[in-house]
Amino acid sequence: MQMERYLSQVAVKEIFPSGQRIIEESSIAVIGMGGTGSSIAEMFVRMGVGKITIVDDDKIEPSNLNRQAMYKEDDIGLKKVDVARTELLRINGETQVNAIDKRLSFNNADEILSQVDLIMDGTDNYDARNVINVVSARLRKPWIFTAVEGTFGYVKTIIPGKTSCLSCFGYPDRGEGVACTIQGVVPTAIRAISSLAVTSAIKFLINRESQGELVYMDVWKPVLDILPIPRNEECKVCGNL
Ligand SMILES: [Zn+2]
Numbered sequence: 594m595q596m597e598r599y600l601s602q603v604a605v606k607e608i609f610p611s612g613q614r615i616i617e618e619s620s621i622a623v624i625g626m627g628g629t630g631s632s633i634a635e636m637f638v639r640m641g642v643g644k645i646t647i648v649d650d651d652k653i654e655p656s657n658l659n660r661q662a663m664y665k666e667d668d669i670g671l672k673k674v675d676v677a678r679t680e681l682l683r684i685n686g687e688t689q690v691n692a693i694d695k696r697l698s699f700n701n702a703d704e705i706l707s708q709v710d711l712i713m714d715g716t717d718n719y720d721a722r723n724v725i726n727v728v729s730a731r732l733r734k735p736w737i738f739t740a741v742e743g744t745f746g747y748v749k750t751i752i753p754g755k756t757s758c759l760s761c762f763g764y765p766d767r768g769e770g771v772a773c774t775i776q777g778v779v780p781t782a783i784r785a786i787s788s789l790a791v792t793s794a795i796k797f798l799i800n801r802e803s804q805g806e807l808v809y810m811d812v813w814k815p816v817l818d819i820l821p822i823p824r825n826e827e828c829k830v831c832g833n834l
Contacts, residue, residue, distance in 0.1 A: 630715020632787035746786035756805025
């Protein structure tokens with residue numbers, strides 16, 4: 594551990610050197626390298642995560658730049674995973690960065706997700722979240738759900754067999770959702786939800802537990818609420834775990 598580099602976070606009693614060692618030994622997958630995913634990846638790499646796998650097949654567009662802080666004007670037209678990999682290694686050369694230029698699907702999810710300790714949802718559509726929900730339940734892999742819309746967003750830790758999953762509360766299992774450029778999203782809401790998601794992830798990695806509550810945050814009002822989401826015994830995804 595490079596103690597000097599991480600001095601300020603290790604000084605926090607919730608992390609402490611033992612938690613920092615866990616972060617450095619962890620392997621994380623971040624699905625989607627848009628606003629939320631790239632923010633999440635940056636925070637993890639700055640905090641010293643051992644290995645990060647980033648998954649996305651999109652190219653950088655001008656309309657991404659107001660909120661996707663990983664990318665700059667001269668990156669337009671390049672692949673998000675290529676630029677993100679270079680930037681993440683510039684931030685922290687100690688982290689292993691595995692860039693996968695694919696859209697997560699039922700065809701490739703088992704292979705990608707089985708190799709990590711924790712999955713971070715940086716996606717923007719129901720289809721992709723459903724892939725993560727179903728495959729993580731099968732593999733018993735914990736994951737952090739995120740969603741941002743307008744001025745608000747949600748974060749939920751999902752531990753298959755222990756907490757509720759997305760299907761437990763009837764979250765749609767298909768659909769593209771509506772692109773950020775159409776429905777609108779405040780860039781600051783993306784940063785706030787990303788911060789909550791990384792905090793939830795690090796808490797889980799260190800303590801290995803979560804009640805799986807849904808955290809709702811609106812940056813405009815502002816308000817933060819915690820909604821308990823009990824497991825559903827009849828859930829078609831996790832009811833038999
Ligand atoms: Zn469920």
